[in-house]
């Protein structure tokens with residue numbers, strides 16, 4: 001393998017071939033005397049075949065395509081591979097030319113395939129060691145079989161791609177000379193019984209080909225992305241700018257694959273992003289506008305939990321700690337690692353969110369307005385960090401921004417005009433010259449009145465450089481949106497491990513927020529005291545007083561449970577969405593809430609019921625199912641609080657912010673009051689509705705335990721009219737408890753179903 005620095009040769013046009021007169025001499029029988037030419041224009045590399053024998057093939061979109069003689073081919077955004085073949089068959093001898101835009105020394109290594117089996121993975125005992133968190137310990141096996149080489153996937157987390165085609169999990173695929181193999185953003189290929197591979201994953205390249213997005217229904221249909229074509233090269237730092245509502249966030253969501261409801265193609269490292277999103281998402285980092293960190297965790301703990309969730313399951317604690325230290329260094333937060341996140345400044349929080357996303361070492365990194373709300377100094381420092389990350393840590397960074405003071409730190413600017421029309425994609429210092437304006441304000445007003453002209457000009461330029469002159473830009477294929485979208489192919493981390501990490505994290509969050517925890521535990525304490533104040537002496541003896549106090553107890557339980565959880569999901573929705581787009585399973589997430597809430601509800605029930613019954617001094621006469629009637633009341637209140645907490649989780653899963661959740665709380669409570677069977681008789685529709693209220697079943701249990709049907713009315717001294725709800729009996733009690741338990745379980749399922757809509761959150 002020989003490397004050449006094309007720019008360093010300081011020539012506009014270079015020839016390669018076997019002749020000594022060529023700038024690049026390749027001594028190989030396959031190569032003609034003057035095989036081809038290379039032209040360098042600005043950042044573009046054009047390659048042409050000088051030989052008429054049709055031996056040169058360009059790798060593009062999963063395949064090698066014959067190059068026509070004398071015609072130039074432009075360099076693609078990512079690495080460009082050209083195969084020069086002795087014969088058109090794969091089995092013949094090949095010379096592979098790799099054009100890479102990244103000027104790093106020794107990017108490529110060679111491994112001679114001397115053994116029948118060559119192991120590839122992160123573990124140092126592999127024959128080919130790829131040090132990247134996205135690579136599994138034993139990722140792949142390359143076997144020299146009778147018919148050639150075959151690559152096997154070893155149940156890897158992030159899959160193997162051969163020419164953009166995924167190798168099925170634990171499956172295999174034949175590989176030939178020149179085939180492009182990609183593992184977690186690292187490219188390798190076979191050449192004459194050797195594997196040529198990149199030592200580290202480079203920043204991924206991205207190519208948008210005719211991307212469109214239409215929103216709205218029937219008469220209200222609107223195109224918010226309009227024939228977007230653009231290329232982003234490896235390790236570029238790119239800013240997407242434009243007026244408000246121009247479609248910056250929309251185009252970034254399309255680029256990242258997080259919005260699949262688009263038409264057109266997005267290629268990441270030449271691989272169709274939408275079709276392979278489930279595997280490629282692991283090399284994509286995304287920092288939304290809202291911070292994706294928990295205020296009540298220390299930064300290091302936050303990173304530890306995320307590392308456990310994001311990094312492959314076979315990573316050791318040592319590897320995770322090493323990676324955490326590295327990302328803390330990258331974002332300059334080593335000193336603050338043991339601080340609570342709530343104590344960090346706005347800029348530091350943004351860096352912390354970036355650190356969270358860097359853990360998995362993504363090759364492609366998106367940020368939505370990372371500098372918004374930062375002072376000019378902090379903004380500049382963050383922009384410097386991002387620019388440095390793109391070059392020294394091999395990341396392609398794409399961000400949406402409103403501010404352009406530091407735009408010169410970027411390699412490229414994408415300017416979106418009104419209506420989702422792309423008007424410029426190029427160097428920042430050339431932008432004003434291109435538009436013939438002196439300031440951004442002038443560019444905005446020019447685009448406001450002439451967006452179609454600038455969009456057309458851009459598309460013409462793009463076509464000239466990238467497409468055949470005669471290529472027409474195709475119209476949007478509406479059906480493609482659905483058919484192209486590949487459903488979730490299954491998350492690959494262990495659900496039990498995930499549940500463990502999420503539960504531990506939630507425990508820590510609840511217990512770190514001391515003030516809130518105190519409030520949660522103080523509530524039942526104060527309510528128990530207040531219940532004692534209002535309770536009459538004849539509770540458990542007289543119908544009226546017993547029913548009222550039991551109703552108050554049930555309602556208190558409902559309020560306590562609802563308050564526990566009604567903000568718990570919506571307040572962390574941006575984090576949940578980000579993790580869900582990764583490997584998080586919604587059911588493990590909800591179950592972790594249930595586990596922690598069970599402990600909280602247990603403590604609350606014990607305080608509320610225990611204190612109340614102790615203060616009341618006496619209790620119902622006889623037990624039915626449990627050893628004492630007090631325990632039966634305890635269990636009823638526990639199930640009441642727990643089922644209400646589950647109800648709160650549904651509300652919290654449905655809404656997008658805490659204010660809306662709290663606005664719904666009175667509505668949920670009023671339903672509980674109306675249909676408890678205490679204030680109003682339950683007949684017809686009211687009876688049916690009451691089936692889905694916690695209050696009805698809670699009162700049914702409490703009426704049963706306190707034997708309300710046998711207690712006399714205060715005024716008449718006679719028993720109250722018999723109410724079937726309060727029928728006494730052990731089986732009735734057990735069944736009603738079971739109903740409360742089932743309600744709680746069903747609420748969990750509903751929460752999971754509702755949360756699937758997270759994908760539709762565009763921000």
Ligand SMILES: Nc1ncnc2c1ncn2[C@@H]1O[C@H](COP(=O)(O)OP(=O)(O)OP(=O)(O)O)[C@@H](O)[C@H]1O
Nearest residue numbers: 215216224242243244245246247248249250251762
């Ligand atoms: N899901 C959607 N349904 C309907 N309209 C949408 C949807 N998503 C975005 N839009 C509209 O598309 C346009 C572009 O939105 P987008 O958020 O991408 O703009 P932007 O350039 O990022 O704006 P800003 O700078 O104000 O954040 C806006 O008019 C927005 O209202």
